[in-house]
Amino acid sequence: MNIVSVFVPGSIGNVGPGLDVLGLAVRGAGDTATIERTADRRIVVDEPGDPSLPSDPARHTTALAARAALALAGRKGRIGLRIRLRKGLPLSGGQGGSAASAVAGAVAANVLMGSPLGTDELLAAALEAEATVAGRHLDNIAPSLLGGLVLIRSLDPIDVVPLSVPRGLQIVLAKPDYEMRTREARSALPNTISRATALHQAAQVAAMVAGAAQGNLALFGRAIDDRIAEPARAGLLPGFSEAKRAALRAGALGCSISGSGPTLFAVADRRATAIRIGAAVARAYRRAGYATTIRVTTPDVQGARIRP
Amino acid sequence: MNIVSVFVPGSIGNVGPGLDVLGLAVRGAGDTATIERTADRRIVVDEPGDPSLPSDPARHTTALAARAALALAGRKGRIGLRIRLRKGLPLSGGQGGSAASAVAGAVAANVLMGSPLGTDELLAAALEAEATVAGRHLDNIAPSLLGGLVLIRSLDPIDVVPLSVPRGLQIVLAKPDYEMRTREARSALPNTISRATALHQAAQVAAMVAGAAQGNLALFGRAIDDRIAEPARAGLLPGFSEAKRAALRAGALGCSISGSGPTLFAVADRRATAIRIGAAVARAYRRAGYATTIRVTTPDVQGARIRP
Numbered sequence: 001m002n003i004v005s006v007f008v009p010g011s012i013g014n015v016g017p018g019l020d021v022l023g024l025a026v027r028g029a030g031d032t033a034t035i036e037r038t039a040d041r042r043i044v045v046d047e048p049g050d051p052s053l054p055s056d057p058a059r060h061t062t063a064l065a066a067r068a069a070l071a072l073a074g075r076k077g078r079i080g081l082r083i084r085l086r087k088g089l090p091l092s093g094g095q096g097g098s099a100a101s102a103v104a105g106a107v108a109a110n111v112l113m114g115s116p117l118g119t120d121e122l123l124a125a126a127l128e129a130e131a132t133v134a135g136r137h138l139d140n141i142a143p144s145l146l147g148g149l150v151l152i153r154s155l156d157p158i159d160v161v162p163l164s165v166p167r168g169l170q171i172v173l174a175k176p177d178y179e180m181r182t183r184e185a186r187s188a189l190p191n192t193i194s195r196a197t198a199l200h201q202a203a204q205v206a207a208m209v210a211g212a213a214q215g216n217l218a219l220f221g222r223a224i225d226d227r228i229a230e231p232a233r234a235g236l237l238p239g240f241s242e243a244k245r246a247a248l249r250a251g252a253l254g255c256s257i258s259g260s261g262p263t264l265f266a267v268a269d270r271r272a273t274a275i276r277i278g279a280a281v282a283r284a285y286r287r288a289g290y291a292t293t294i295r296v297t298t299p300d301v302q303g304a305r306i307r308p
Numbered sequence: 309m310n311i312v313s314v315f316v317p318g319s320i321g322n323v324g325p326g327l328d329v330l331g332l333a334v335r336g337a338g339d340t341a342t343i344e345r346t347a348d349r350r351i352v353v354d355e356p357g358d359p360s361l362p363s364d365p366a367r368h369t370t371a372l373a374a375r376a377a378l379a380l381a382g383r384k385g386r387i388g389l390r391i392r393l394r395k396g397l398p399l400s401g402g403q404g405g406s407a408a409s410a411v412a413g414a415v416a417a418n419v420l421m422g423s424p425l426g427t428d429e430l431l432a433a434a435l436e437a438e439a440t441v442a443g444r445h446l447d448n449i450a451p452s453l454l455g456g457l458v459l460i461r462s463l464d465p466i467d468v469v470p471l472s473v474p475r476g477l478q479i480v481l482a483k484p485d486y487e488m489r490t491r492e493a494r495s496a497l498p499n500t501i502s503r504a505t506a507l508h509q510a511a512q513v514a515a516m517v518a519g520a521a522q523g524n525l526a527l528f529g530r531a532i533d534d535r536i537a538e539p540a541r542a543g544l545l546p547g548f549s550e551a552k553r554a555a556l557r558a559g560a561l562g563c564s565i566s567g568s569g570p571t572l573f574a575v576a577d578r579r580a581t582a583i584r585i586g587a588a589v590a591r592a593y594r595r596a597g598y599a600t601t602i603r604v605t606t607p608d609v610q611g612a613r614i615r616p
Contacts, residue, residue, distance in 0.1 A: 021511040153515040153531060154508075161518045161527065195499055198506035198536070200462075203329040205514040207461040210469045213521035219469065223461060228506070 003036040005307035006108045009147070009300040010089045011096035012171070013140040013259040016224030017204035019189075021152045023096070023139035025300040026171055029088040031097065032307060033062050033104035037112045038080035043067055049085035049101065057083075061098050062105035064129035069109040072125055073116045081109060090293075092179040094259035099140030102129035107145070107304045119146070120158050127158075135186060140259065147303030149212055165299045166212045166220050170274035172247070172266040173258060173297065174281045176239055176290040185260030188232045197227050217269045221253020224267070230256050237261050239288030243281045250280035271296065311344040313615035314416040317455070317608040318397045319404035320479070321448040321567040324532030325512035327497075329460045331404070331447035333608040334479055337396040339405065340615060341370050341412035345420045346388035351375055357393035357409065365391075369406050370413035372437035377417040380433055381424045389417060398601075400487040402567035407448030410437035415453070415612045427454070428466050435466075443494060448567065455611030457520055459513075473607045474520045474528050478582035480555070480574040481566060481605065482589040484547055484598040493568030496540045505535050525577045529561020532575070538564055545569050547596030551589045558588035579604065 009030040015022040031049065038044075043057045043066060057063035062085050070076040083105065089097035106125035110117045117125070126141045142150040142160045151161040193201075204223045211220030234240050237257065243264055247255040251273040252266035264281060268274040278294040285292045317338040323330040339357065346352075351365045351374060365371035370393050378384040391413065397405035414433035418425045425433070434449045450458040450468045459469040501509075512531045519528030542548050545565065551572055555563040559581040560574035572589060576582040586602040593600045 017510070018514070019510075020507050021514065151511065151514050151518055153511050153527075159515075159530075161515055163518055164521070189503060191503055192500045193503055193506045195497060195501055195536070198501045198509060199328050201506060202325070202327075202510040202513040203459065203461050205510040206326070206329065206459050206517045207467075207469055209514045209517045210459055210471055210521070213472070213518070219461075222467075228503070 001112060003034065004108050004111045005032055005034040006104045006304055007032045007307050008100040008104045008144050008304045010100055011140045011143040012265050013096055013137065014229055014257070016208065016254060016256045017201045017226040018139065018208065019226070019229045020137050020139055022205060022208065023143040024149045025143035025147050025303055026173065027297045027300040028295055029095070031089055031100040031104055032086045033101065033108050034084045035066065035108040035112060036082040038082050041077060041080045043081045043083070045083045047084040049087035050091055052091065061102045061129045061133045064132055065102040065105035065126045066109035068125035068128040069106045069117060069122070070113070072121045073113050075113055079113065090175055092181055093175050094180060094257065094261045094263040095173065095175070096140035096144055096259060098134045099126065099130055100144045102126040103141055103144045103304050105129065111306065123158050123160065135183065143303070145304050147301045148299055151209060163209055164213045165301055166217050167215050168269055169217060169299055170268040170271055171297050171299065172268065172274050172277045172281065173263055173295040174243065174278065174285065175263040175293045176285045177292065178262055178290065180236065180261040185233055185236065188236055189229060190232060193228060201226070201228055217253055221267050224254030224256050226256050233257055233261055239285045239290050240264060242288055243284040246280040246284035247277050250277040252277050309420060311342065312416050312419045313340055313342040314412045314419070314612055315340045315615050316408040316412045316452050316612045318408055319448045319451040320573050321404055321445065322537055322565070324516065324562060324564045325509045325534040326447065326516065327534070327537045328445050328447055330513060330516065331451040332457045333451035333455050333611055334481065334605050335608040336603055336605045337403070339397055339408040339412055340394045341409065341416050342392045343374065343413070343416040343420060344390040346390050349385060349388045351389045351391065353391045355392035357395035358399055360399065369410045369437045369441045372440055373410040373413035373434045374417035376433035376436040377414045377425060377430070378421070380429045381421050383421055387421065398483055400489055401483050402488060402565065402569045402571035403481065403483070404448035404452055404567060406442045407434065407438055408452045410434040411449055411452045411612050413437065419614065431466050431468065443491065451611070453612050455609045456607055459517060471517055472521045473609055474523050474525050476577055477525060477607055478576040478579055479605050479607065480576065480582050480585045480589065481571055481603040482551065482586065482593065483571040483601045484593045485600065486570055486598065488545065488569040493541055493544065496544060497537060498540060501536060509534070509536055525561055529575050532562030532564050534564050541565055541569055547593045547598050548572060550596055551592040554588040554592035555585050558585040560585050
C-alpha cells in the first residue's frame with residue numbers, strides 16, 4: 001500500500017473531573033489524513049488542513065506524529081511521506097482536534113510501513129506530536145485512537161485503560177464562536193490543590209468509571225463535578241456558567257468543559273433530552289452574545305479507522 | 309425482638325490511593341455487638357469490648373451510633389439499650405475497628421426498633437459516632453455495613469457506590485505490634501497537594517475501580533500507588549517500607565497501608581502467593597524488631613449481619 005486515508009474521531013478530553021486522565025471519543029466530526037509514501041525520504045505537508053496551520057512538518061502535528069512513528073519503527077529518514085490533512089474538527093475548540101490530527105498521522109504512517117507498531121507505540125508517537133503543539137496528554141489521543149471512554153492511568157510508562165461505554169449515553173457538544181488556546185487554558189489551572197478538593201476529585205473520577213461500568217448514567221452524570229479545572233477556567237469562557245445552568249435545567253445528567261474549552265459538553269440518557277439541552281444551551285450563549293455550533297451525538301466506539 | 313447480636317467485619321480503609329474514599333471489607337475478624345432493649349430509656353455500656361475503651365456511652369462508638377440511630381428514627385430518649393461489645397478487631401490497628409463497632413451499634417439499634425432505617429441512615433448514624441472517635445469518614449463504615457469494595461462519592465449528601473469485588477482477590481493483612489492513632493496519622497497528611505500528584509492519584513483510584521469492574525487483578529494491584537498518604541505516613545511506621553518491598557518481591561500485585569496503619573495490606577491473585585507474602589512481610593518486620601499478626605484472607609461480601 002502506497003497511499004492511505006485514516007479517519008480519526010474527535011473526543012472530549014478532561015471529561016468532567018478527569019483532568020488529563022479521562023477522555024471520550026464522540027461520533028461525527030473527525031480529521032482525515034491521507035498520506036502517500038514517496039521515494040524522496042522527506043516528510044512534506046501538502047495540505048495542512050487549514051490556512052492557519054503550518055506547512056512546516058516540524059510544526060504540523062500530523063507530520064510530527066508520522067515522523068515519530070517512523071522513528072519508533074526504526075525507519076526515520078528512510079521513508080518519504082506526502083501528507084494531506086482534511087480537518088473536520090474545529091481548531092482550538094476543545095474537541096480533540098490536534099490529537100485527532102496526530103493520531104491520523106501515526107496510524108497512517110504505521111499502515112504504510114506494514115503496521116509494525118502496536119497500540120502503545122502509536123500512542124507514544126501521537127503523544128510526541130501533541131506534546132509539541134498542545135501539551136503532553138493522552139486524554140484526547142487515547143480515545144481518538146481506541147474509541148470509547150479511556151482512562152489514562154499513567155504516562156510514564158504509558159498505561160491506558162479502555163472502559164465500558166455506558167449504554168444509551170447521549171452527548172451534547174456546544175461550541176460558542178470564540179477560541180481558547182490549550183496553553184492559555186492550562187496556565188489558568190492552580191498548581192496546588194487542597195487535600196479535600198484532591199480527594200473529592202479522585203472520588204468523582206472513580207465514580208464516573210463505576211457509573212460507566214455499571215451502566216448507571218445518573219451516577220456517571222452526577223460525578224461530573226470538577227472542582228479543579230472548571231472553576232479555574234469558567235471565568236475565561238463567557239456564557240459558560242449560564243449555559244451549564246441551562247443544560248442542567250433542561251435535563252442534563254452532567255455538564256462541564258470539553259477539553260480546555262470553549263466547547264461545553266453535557267450528557268443525557270435520551271436523545272430527545274439531548275436535543276432539548278442543545279437548544280437550551282444555544283439560547284443561553286445567544287443571550288450572552290455568542291452564536292454556537294451544537295452537535296447531539298453518541299460515543300464513537302471504533303476510534304481511528306482506515307477509509308476505503 | 310428484645311435482644312440482638314450483630315457481627316460486623318473489619319475493613320481496609322484508604323485502600324491504596326483511595327484516601328477517605330475507597331474501602332474494602334475483609335473476611336475473618338470482626339466486632340460483635342449484643343444489644344438488649346430495656347425499659348429504663350437509658351443507653352448503658354455493660355461491656356465496652358476492651359479495658360481501654362470507655363464505658364461512658366457519650367464516648368463509646370457503639371453507643372454513639374446506637375443513639376444516633378434512635379435519634380434518626382425519632383426514638384431517642386424513648387428506648388433504653390444495654391450494650392455489650394466483643395471486639396475481634398485490634399484497637400488503633402488500621403483494620404476499621406472503630407467503624408465496625410459503630411456499624412454494629414447502628415444496625416442492632418435499628419433491628420430492635422423494627423428496622424425503620426435504610427442504608428443511608430445507618431451510614432449517617434455510624435458516621436456520627438466515627439466522627440466523634442476517629443474522624444468523619446465513611447471508607448471503613450460503608451464496606452463494613454454493605455460488604456465488598458465501596459467507593460465514597462460524597463459525604464454531603466451521603467452517596468456510596470458498591471463496586472464489583474474482583475474475583476480471586478487475596479488479601480494479606482500484617483499488623484506489627486505497635487499502635488497508630490488515627491488522629492496522629494491524619495495530622496501527618498499534607499494540606500495541599502501539587503496538581504500533578506492530585507491528578508495522578510485520581511487516575512489511580514479510577515484505575516482500581518476499572519480493575520475491579522473488569523476483574524483485572526493486575527491493574528487493580530498496580531493502581532495501588534498512593535502518593536499522598538503513604539509517603540506522609542510511611543515514616544511513622546517503622547519497618548513498613550522494608551515490609552512493602554518484601555511483599556512486592558514475594559509476588560504482591562500491590563501493597564500499602566491499611567487505614568491509617570500500622571496494619572499493612574497487600575493483594576495477590578493466588579492463595580499460595582498470599583501465604584508467601586505473609587511470611588515475607590513477617591520476616592521483614594521481625595528484622596526491624598517487631599512481631600506481627602498476619603492474616604491471609606479474602607473480601608467479605610456480606611457486610612454486617614445478625615448473629616443467630
